Amino acid sequence: MKVTLRVWRQPGPDATGGMVPYEVDGVTPEMSFLEVLDTLNERLILAGDEPVAFDHDCREGICGACGVVINGRAHGPERTTACQLHMRAFADGDVIDVEPWRASAFPVVKDLVVDRSAFDRVIGAGGYITAPTGSAPDAHATPVPKPAAETAFEHAECIGCGACVAACPNGSAMLFTAAKVVHLNTLPQGAPERESRVLDMVGQMDAEGFGGCTNTGECAVACPKGIPLTAISSLNREFLRAARKSA
Amino acid sequence: MSPKTSPAYAHYTEGEPVADAAAPPGDIAERWDRRRFTARLVNPANRRRYTVIVVGTGLAGGAAGATLAEQGYRVVQFCYQDSPRRAHSIAAQGGINAAKNYRNDGDSVHRLFYDTVKGGDFRARESNVRRLAQVSVEIIDQCVAQGVPFAREYGGLLDTRSFGGVQVSRTFYARGQTGQQLLLGAYQALSRQIDAGNVEMHARTEMLDLVVIDGRARGIVARDLVTGRIETHLADAVVLATGGYGNVFHLSTNAKNSNATAVWRAHRRGAYFANPCFTQIHPTCIPRSGDHQSKLTLMSESLRNDGRIWVPRAHGDARPPNAIPEDERDYYLERLYPSFGNLVPRDIASRAAKNVCDEGRGVGPGGQGVYLDFADAVRRMGRAAVEERYGNLFEMYERITAEDPYEVPMRIYPAIHYTMGGLWVDYDLQTTVPGLFAVGEANFSDHGANRLGASALMQGLADGYFILPATLGDFLARHRPGQVSPDHPAVAEAVADTEDRLNLLLAVDGDRTPDSFHRELGQLLWDECGMARTEPGLRKALERIPALRDEFWRRIRVPGSGAELNQSLEKANRIADYLELAELMCLDALHRAESCGGHFRAESQTPDGEAARDDEHFSYAAAWEFTATGTAPVLHREDLEFEYVIPTQRSYQ
């Protein structure tokens, strides 16, 4: 296969960027999308050019480091991460546009690399259960009903890749924030901080400059882990509940 | 043949033995309690005056950073990723062991201790392993309190499963994402401390050297990967939680950017490196599909509980698997190991796969694969039950290979997965450089020559949450806080070393990419220091590696500058260290003329081809002292004594 990648190149945070086309030959359907970028980079280095900078690490779809917008879709045409997207999803001769996540809360660092530290600060604001090491009671002290445990798990699967923000026309981080709030607020262990958690996380989310949710549902479509859109409804409910209680 | 007279030993000299002076004597069951009692404490009011550097934010580092900050120390923490949540612990699938005995199936702290020492093929230190088993119980409590969503039964209590061929169900799990959930728990605890101002977090910052002043670790040199700035951070103690060095093989199940630079730089500054040849190969990985392959993906070993492993009887049988009749298939694990069958330990399953592939009976591209077949399981339990247990793994496999494992047998092949070797540490997890501690996979302490399934998560969290915070306090209490000047010549020297090295990498401007060297080194190591090692092969590798290193420094090409985000520079710098570490691994493998655990020397096997341990000559941990690049290192042995678990030859037949 031979494909043309049109890649967003931007030397630094304040530099202007633009799309640059590259033809990549010798692509096989078994290659992952990032391996095509690897192949391109090997060629660029030998040609004396700067390789394309992109975030990636585990390459098995769990660390959340990778993430590029491929043909206008976060992580590309399939519901997975860019590292787990294989070239069999494309055809010989395709022209593929590759862009970084776009959101004011995720400024571009270089090429396809963006700064997602805003997510860390949202978690730091309340996305935890205060349980200092050594203070825990026996694990069986509090049984957790299986459905609650399942709900918590399904929302805890979020990998923090930022695809939801990239896909949202408002650059909103509601799905990300909702996933953590639902995970922790569903568990009995999370109950003591239930109200402060949601208020502080939403506050931090707003302070980071993420947009609001207009319920377009784009985030849940882009999410490689299938965090459901109803999580946002649950977040809203938790927020209003906490707001009422704090009044 | 005695080690002293082995011809291989021309490559190193032998120094004084090294001993663990930190573990208290007496009954092994009371050692940890006694150590905690004898440990000096830092007055809570003074803790804020001590700065601790923690490098790495995986299970061990994240847990340590959070816990030390909770205790009141000032923590400065680093990770090369853009967020502490991305450390590669996140990719662990299977589960975490703990001797809770919730199943009432005969488990106990002592049994976990016993299983781990035996599973490690009697090359681990008894005191450490006993403590690990003891602490395992608290880990589960801690994680549940943090909100880790472990699998539960309908009664609301925790579910467990049996894992890695042990006979008790002591493995706690969160579907196939246990590592992710445990890491997020530690990350959230760490994030809380970052938010509270107790941890100063430096993401996208990579440690490039250790600062040692007057024989004591006092800080690190790090590079801000975004701006390229070289920074020095000074502290009262340094904790390395930087993971293993499996990426020296290029293709492994490690994350692409996991690397050995921190531990190797520490080794160069005086920390002994123990048992570098103890690497673990995981039998159930997805085989490589071509030269473009950038990394390998592991699938949980739990697949072997119900899948049957086979290859065609005939050499070069190219028929599709479903067209091969039952009597022309060789279920070789069931044939060779009738009592354990497909559930033999990882090293045995891996080696058996290699053997059948070497015979020319491998399947798939390049003949580097064996079948893992679920047809029987689907017939026996029904598709729904198989889906319930392995659905997510099957999806992952299908996503990568575009083959449906319900219809066509999976293809698997072993891959480098974990490194048992690492920085030598005593019972306090302190290296031979005072003030430098190593936790998690970065140290060598608990797994001996082979790690059991679901034990890596246990060790990382035990070190990070419970052990290091107790022992580090003792070290700090013995030293006054602060008192080191950033103008010390040792600081300037470490910075200059780092800058020179990076500038040199940029200046060579040769004609080979960093990846091309990495691939070549990885292939060489996989061939000669992989699943089966021979003296001629290792000697060949020991000749080739210095030549390759030479070539690297003549022909490497790193584009761009050091003053920006430069991923090629990061990579080249890591590969430069792999080229030194690989040599030590081969030397260690050569000197250890026995087979044990993950280290299989073809010269040392039983008549039926099993690993033959040589306790008379090799019942020790090999701690290597660095001298200079390309110069013979010094071997310090730590003799291992087994008072509680008497060494026996493993048998799984």
Place this chain on the structure above:
Amino acid sequence: MPPGLPTVAVMALTTKSASRTTAGKPAAGKPAAEPARPRRYPPSLPALLWHSTVGKKTVLAVSGLIMLAYLVAHLVGNLKIFFGAEEFNDYGHWLRTLGGPVLHYEWALWLIRVVLVAAVVLHGVTAYQLSRRDIAARPVAYVHKRRRTSYATRTMRWGGVILGLFVVWHILDLTTLTVNENAQSGHPYENTVATFSTWYGNVIYITAMLALGLHLRHGFWSAVQTLGAAGPARARALKAVTDTSALLLTCGFISIPVAVMTGVVN
């Protein structure tokens, strides 16, 4: 940066001195206190509603639902036009005497108007503020254009503006009778027929009702989601209710000009 945010670590220097460790040293003899949890917003209901995006969305949703409730009542009243001038005009008169004799003439009507104006203002202001924020959160568009989301979702903002302008015209036309030629106060039936006897009256009205349908189609579901009442179990039912009610309201309102045009009402 708002107060209370942790300062983003600025990688300043090349050498960090260990003497920094003494900064923030606690008073002797007291354990290092855990810093107070920073508060992102003042803990009062009005402040939370007004300052946070989720709170503003709640205001948007509630004000929208108030207007929707009014629209349902309005439609029921409008449909009385099919029963003739007398009944329709009587209904118009009843609206003014509603609540009597406790309430004075038109008091109830003015109460409704005040609530409605408040809802319109809050709806408009929060929508404007949220839109500005949303646009600022995504300053750079993707080069690769792709149609995102449904038509109803994409037209919320401009649809809202169209509806706002329509409301102004509608009041001038049938409440104050300013723009309605041949209007007579106290004769709503005749005035309505007069409006729908002009081509532009029909065009403006029907266009606005189609916009209303689209606005409701996303808006109602969105409001329920915002108020936290959209659970996984209810998702499908909710979608169905949304679509049906949007369709009924639009068709109901449009039936009146159609009836005038076709001579069913004259």
